[in-house]
Amino acid sequence: MYPEYMRPSLKKVEETRPKRFELQKSGKPVFPPMTAQEREEVLKKFHPDYRPDALRQVRIGPNKGEMMTREVADLLESHSRIDPAKFDLTRPDYETDILIIGGGGAGCAAAIIARQHGVKCIISTKLRLGDANSMMSQGGMQAAVTPQDSPTRHYLDAIGGGHFDNKPELVRALTEDGPEVVKWLEDLGVIWDKRPDGNNYVLHGGGTSRRRMHSCRDYTGAIIMRTLMDEVRNHPEDITVLEFMPTVELILDHQGRCAGGILYNLETEEYFVVKAKATIIATGGFGRLHIRGFDTTNHYGATGDGLVIAYRAGAKLLYMDSVQYHPTGAVFPEQIAGFLITEKIRGAGGQPVNRHGELFVFPKEPRDVESAAIIRECLERKNGIETPSGRVGVWLDSPLIEMLHGEGYIARNFPAMYRQFIRYGIDITKEPMLTYPSLHYQNGGIEINERCETNIPGLYVAGEASGGVHGRNRLMGNSVLDYNVFGRRAGKYAAEYAKNVKLGRLTLEHVIAFEKELKKAGIRTNRIAPILLPLYTPEEVRKRQLTARYEGTLR
Amino acid sequence: MSQKKSKKKRKNNPQLATEAAPRVEAVEREIPSAVPRKMVTVYIMGKAYKVPAESTIMGAIEYAGYQIKRGAGCREGFCGACATVYRLPGDFKIYTGLACTTLVQDGMWLSQLPSIPAHKPVYDIEKLKPDITAFQQLYPEIFRCVACNTCTKACPQNLQVMDYIQAAIRGDIEKVMDLSFDCLCCGLCSIRCPAEIVHYNVGILAKRLYGRYLAPRSQELELRLQEIRSGKYDKEYRKLMKMSREELKKLYYARDIEEEKE
Numbered sequence: 065m066y067p068e069y070m071r072p073s074l075k076k077v078e079e080t081r082p083k084r085f086e087l088q089k090s091g092k093p094v095f096p097p098m099t100a101q102e103r104e105e106v107l108k109k110f111h112p113d114y115r116p117d118a119l120r121q122v123r124i125g126p127n128k129g130e131m132m133t134r135e136v137a138d139l140l141e142s143h144s145r146i147d148p149a150k151f152d153l154t155r156p157d158y159e160t161d162i163l164i165i166g167g168g169g170a171g172c173a174a175a176i177i178a179r180q181h182g183v184k185c186i187i188s189t190k191l192r193l194g195d196a197n198s199m200m201s202q203g204g205m206q207a208a209v210t211p212q213d214s215p216t217r218h219y220l221d222a223i224g225g226g227h228f229d230n231k232p233e234l235v236r237a238l239t240e241d242g243p244e245v246v247k248w249l250e251d252l253g254v255i256w257d258k259r260p261d262g263n264n265y266v267l268h269g270g271g272t273s274r275r276r277m278h279s280c281r282d283y284t285g286a287i288i289m290r291t292l293m294d295e296v297r298n299h300p301e302d303i304t305v306l307e308f309m310p311t312v313e314l315i316l317d318h319q320g321r322c323a324g325g326i327l328y329n330l331e332t333e334e335y336f337v338v339k340a341k342a343t344i345i346a347t348g349g350f351g352r353l354h355i356r357g358f359d360t361t362n363h364y365g366a367t368g369d370g371l372v373i374a375y376r377a378g379a380k381l382l383y384m385d386s387v388q389y390h391p392t393g394a395v396f397p398e399q400i401a402g403f404l405i406t407e408k409i410r411g412a413g414g415q416p417v418n419r420h421g422e423l424f425v426f427p428k429e430p431r432d433v434e435s436a437a438i439i440r441e442c443l444e445r446k447n448g449i450e451t452p453s454g455r456v457g458v459w460l461d462s463p464l465i466e467m468l469h470g471e472g473y474i475a476r477n478f479p480a481m482y483r484q485f486i487r488y489g490i491d492i493t494k495e496p497m498l499t500y501p502s503l504h505y506q507n508g509g510i511e512i513n514e515r516c517e518t519n520i521p522g523l524y525v526a527g528e529a530s531g532g533v534h535g536r537n538r539l540m541g542n543s544v545l546d547y548n549v550f551g552r553r554a555g556k557y558a559a560e561y562a563k564n565v566k567l568g569r570l571t572l573e574h575v576i577a578f579e580k581e582l583k584k585a586g587i588r589t590n591r592i593a594p595i596l597l598p599l600y601t602p603e604e605v606r607k608r609q610l611t612a613r614y615e616g617t618l619r
Numbered sequence: 620m621s622q623k624k625s626k627k628k629r630k631n632n633p634q635l636a637t638e639a640a641p642r643v644e645a646v647e648r649e650i651p652s653a654v655p656r657k658m659v660t661v662y663i664m665g666k667a668y669k670v671p672a673e674s675t676i677m678g679a680i681e682y683a684g685y686q687i688k689r690g691a692g693c694r695e696g697f698c699g700a701c702a703t704v705y706r707l708p709g710d711f712k713i714y715t716g717l718a719c720t721t722l723v724q725d726g727m728w729l730s731q732l733p734s735i736p737a738h739k740p741v742y743d744i745e746k747l748k749p750d751i752t753a754f755q756q757l758y759p760e761i762f763r764c765v766a767c768n769t770c771t772k773a774c775p776q777n778l779q780v781m782d783y784i785q786a787a788i789r790g791d792i793e794k795v796m797d798l799s800f801d802c803l804c805c806g807l808c809s810i811r812c813p814a815e816i817v818h819y820n821v822g823i824l825a826k827r828l829y830g831r832y833l834a835p836r837s838q839e840l841e842l843r844l845q846e847i848r849s850g851k852y853d854k855e856y857r858k859l860m861k862m863s864r865e866e867l868k869k870l871y872y873a874r875d876i877e878e879e880k881e
Contacts, residue, residue: 091878091879092878097876099872100868191689191692191700192692192734194698195692195693195698199692199697200693200695200697200698208843209839209840209843211839211842212877214852214855215843215847215852215856216852216855216856216859219856220859220867220871220874221871221874223859223867223871224867224868224871224872224874228864228867228868228871232859232860236856236860240847240852240856243840243843243844243847244844244847246837246840247840247844250831250834250836251831252744252827252831253744253826253827253829253831254830255796255800255826255829255834256830256837258837261835261838262835262836262837262838263837263838263839263840264837264839264840268877268879273875273876273877275877280800281801283697283800283801286697286698286803287800290804290823290826291827291830294739294823294824295744297739298742298743298744299741300741308688308689330688361695363693363694363698364687364691364692364693364694365692397673398673399674399675399678399722400695403695404695413879480696480697483696484695484696484720487720597686597687599686600681601681601684601685601686602681602682605683605684609684
């Protein structure tokens with residue numbers, strides 16, 4: 065239930081709704097889309113990446129001297145969890161063809177394809193299989209399937225949305241494989257929303273010039289992820305899943321090729337050596353770093369682990385100066401602050417409006433532009449609505465969707481969103497949602513080519529952990545596509561590589577070298593990474609956690 | 620993560636603000652602190668803690684000082700990692716919920732389920748038929764359903780779980796698919812079921828069978844795949860990939876946008 069003081073503003077939203085409805089029905093843009101110059105202006109002034117203290121130079125490693133998001137630079141300039149001297153790499157605990165780090169969408173897709181190429185895999189995952197941002201995507205997956213669309217149009221939309229910084233060969237792979245992925249998933253049993261003629265029901269997303277968002281109600285990620293997991297579990301003889309066993313360092317061989325990793329059992333606190341002919345990093349993003357104090361839409365485990373271990377092993381990162389804030393995270397009620405409100409809401413005709421009930425931005429700008437415009441509306445123009453806990457947001461007018469598509473449309477197409485709010489007495493078919501940008505996606509990552517190869521032989525990366533596919537801003541629906549396209553590619557190319565490689569002597573020398581580099585650069589820190597889990601223990605409790613020494617697993 | 624590491628981190632990682640605290644950087648004004656937080660008592664695995672009255676169960680567990688390893692996932696009601704059972708004072712009933720979306724109540728007595736023991740038979744989807752035989756083969760125990768409706772009452776998504784098990788018994792795949800579509804696989808139905816059915820895995824099987832065999836196929840998709848395989852877009856891709864940033868920019872901002880209307 066919205067507090068009484070918000071009523072006058074809600075009333076204004078209601079009053080302006082009929083006029084906005086007519087506007088929406090016309091099929092024309094309800095607000096003028098920004099020109100290139102307008103986009104640039106609003107980004108420079110209001111996007112959090114452009115704040116003066118958002119970036120700093122990273123002092124060590126393959127990207128030394130580059131400007132990066134401050135929290136990412138901190139994470140990279142940290143100590144290993146392990147002492148390499150204590151590990152006997154000549155006696156691995158597990159040997160396999162491919163070590164896949166991360167059990168989300170990209171990791172599962174890679175495993176399914178790799179086994180089809182005749183190799184065996186181990187999936188090392190920090191939490192449970194499928195505990196990943198992939199599970200949470202609501203809105204859909206882009207793929208150019210309709211006759212009025214084309215893969216090359218999708219290419220242009222993606223590269224424009226990414227401010228032309230995307231790596232062309234990656235965007236081609238993404239967009240050209242799209243339709244094949246739609247089919248592959250359907251053959252595995254994914255249930256796409258359909259039109260009566262059997263063709264897929266598609267909607268617009270921010271920055272798309274054609275309707276090409278394929279969806280499974282608003283449980284798109286959940287349906288795809290559970291299908292992939294189920295398929296992974298149908299092949300226990302080829303795919304070993306190790307849950308609550310994150311990989312905390314990579315292992316190289318004496319020729320600098322990736323040769324597996326050190327795994328950590330979160331519960332028994334043991335470490336294990338996995339020797340693998342090829343390794344795929346599919347660890348996802350970094351939302352739980354809470355960059356600039358933002359709430360996040362991300363999974364509990366999204367702590368950028370893959371970036372850290374790859375960087376220490378010498379892998380180059382790309383575009384780590386760029387963070388995606390989803391335009392519409394929930395800000396009220398408090399309990400769901402930061403939660404994702406799918407872009408599909410705007411795709412279906414939901415409009416962001418200010419406290420006077422007025423439109424102030426084209427609802428389907430690319431995400432960074434839309435976010436910056438919402439921040440401007442709240443901060444500069446003071447047209448936001450404050451919450452009792454001091455957050456601020458704009459309305460996302462969802463009742464409009466029922467007017468446009470008929471009663472019951474929200475229940476059918478947005479069951480997750482409806483549930484999320486009705487728990488707190490807010491019926492989104494009758495009242496709008498209060499939203500503000502929320503930390504959503506790691507635009508950059510470990511640099512790859514279209515074969516998912518990195519600058520380290522034998523190390524492959526797929527999904528959100530990789531960089532270059534989306535330039536400096538990803539469009540909606542391109543991440544679900546990304547983890548499928550590049551998960552499949554990583555599985556294929558890593559399998560081909562694994563069949564031919566003969567590994568040399570295993571080493572953790574790079575971890576020792578990185579420690580030396582930290583010292584040489586004069587970086588004094590107690591930070592240890594990967595951090596694995598975010599810390600939400602309140603200050604009051606931490607003050608009393610006074611154990612002076614730790615013995616074994618007893619704290 | 621060990622406490623040792625956490626302790627080190629807290630000194631040096633101020634950016635790791637608690638989730639309860641972060642405000643959007645933008646709001647530069649005083650947070651109203653005059654309103655005291657109302658507190659309630661909850662019993663986490665039997666131990667009493669005072670927590671803010673408006674907390675979710677997950678928020679309360681973390682507020683009390685636990686570092687969750689098992690029992691947290693997406694934290695938004697999609698992954699089903701945080702199945703929780705609880706009782707309320709003066710009430711004999713066992714309640715079920717997701718820790719991430721259920722609010723605490725005064726006197727609540729709660730335990731999280733760290734994992735659900737459940738079997739998942741291995742199968743080859745290409746060798747199954749989309750009818751009752753699939754269930755007979757892989758989940759014969761569904762035929763032991765006594766229609767007690769406990770599964771439905773346990774479902775935090777308010778799904779008609781028993782109805783979809785009954786539909787599976789009739790071999791009605793489409794109905795199982797539809798009724799189990801929003802299932803999060805938290806497993807609370809299965810842990811409460813007197814017939815020891817693994818409802819959510821039955822749901823996944825039905826959904827995969829529906830998507831694979833029963834959903835109508837897209838003609839548009841077949842045509843597009845033929846086009847791509849025949850190399851129809853190769854030339855245009857090559858052209859686009861060679862374009863300068865300025866040329867691409869021009870093309871991008873001049874592109875037409877498909878109307879919203881169907």
